[in-house]
Amino acid sequence: MSGEGNEPQAIRKLQPGKLVIASHNAGKVREIAALLEGRGLDVISAGDLDLPEPEETGTTFVMNAELKARAAADLSGLPALADDSGLCVDALGGDPGIFSARWGGENKDFNHAMGLVEDKLAAQPDAPRDAHFVCALALAWPDGHVEWFEGRVDGTLVWPPRGTKGHGYDPVFLPIGYDITFGEMDEPAKNEISHRGDAFRQMVAAVF
Template sequence: MTHRTLSAGRLVAATHNKGKVRELKDLFEPLGLEVVSAIDLDLPEPEETENSFTGNALLKARAAAEKTGAPALSDDSGLSVTLLDGAPGIYSARWAGEPRDFGVAMARVEQELQAAGNSDRSAKFVCALAVVWPDGHEEVFEGEVHGELVWPPRGDKGFGYDPIFVADGEVMTFGEMDPDRKHAMSHRADAFSKLKAALLS
């Protein structure tokens, strides 16, 4: 596939998750892109009906590009726990309920690990970054970071499941880690490095 250069200018972040918006701004704005979120533009949040991170990322980016007439970026990401057969996976946010309470979601993960025997605490974060242009051109990049889950949660610097995830080779959770350090190794950073090489070189 021929990649398309993502030119400097406005990029719509098709997410209503303020933590993700903050991370996407940190990644893209130093490269001359003005990241405007779906929250800023009061865009509706489409229902995630696909069965994969890539499918849901494309769904959200397509909706934002169509509504705004600008290139749109969507991140669909989540926690995949080995002992839980990949759950919560694409349902990671939904495990937190409405309004989203990730304290509840993290407790549910721990409860299910205990119920499953707690013999394997390995997990990974997965991220699919989709960029969709108003003319329909689409590109998707996937990234992962592997690690293990700890309990109780530690740290308040991240969001989502960050306080229970320790990346391989680290001792701090993503919730305890300085954001710049997390950005350098996260699943989102992995996907972003692939996107950057393809679209921003």
């Protein structure tokens, strides 16, 4: 999906050179850098550039990703890629959704966030534990042009958390067809099936 509609000729190609990853989350930056390896890009993070984190006022993953990408491109004068992603739990009406990081509090403590999700599910003992991750990517240029892509992966939630790999809610997310959580999965294997990997494959096909 492109910000310019679905016609392939409308998609702007990304040229080799510097690309800002509009995130201060080291785990997310590392994962994105791995997905972009071999594309001729010099990846730098918003944290490396001391760029401020804009307030995420959007009501969808795509809106928040675009907001972050535009802000980073404007301030850096470079193309910027932003990811807005989160966990959506069916029995919680899609929460935490776009507020996934905020459920961790000011310190973005995901152990706290995972516990909060589990507490809410425990209050509904018969509720299904189905959940999915969404990843929206927005690629913005300093002139205001934006392309966006959205990926998804479905699974169920486990408790207690399993594994120390990955980041965020990965230790409680069991993807469909697997017996290990994202938190137990090596990064290359996770990228093959993850919401972020899905969105990146769409982006790579479109802009490179």
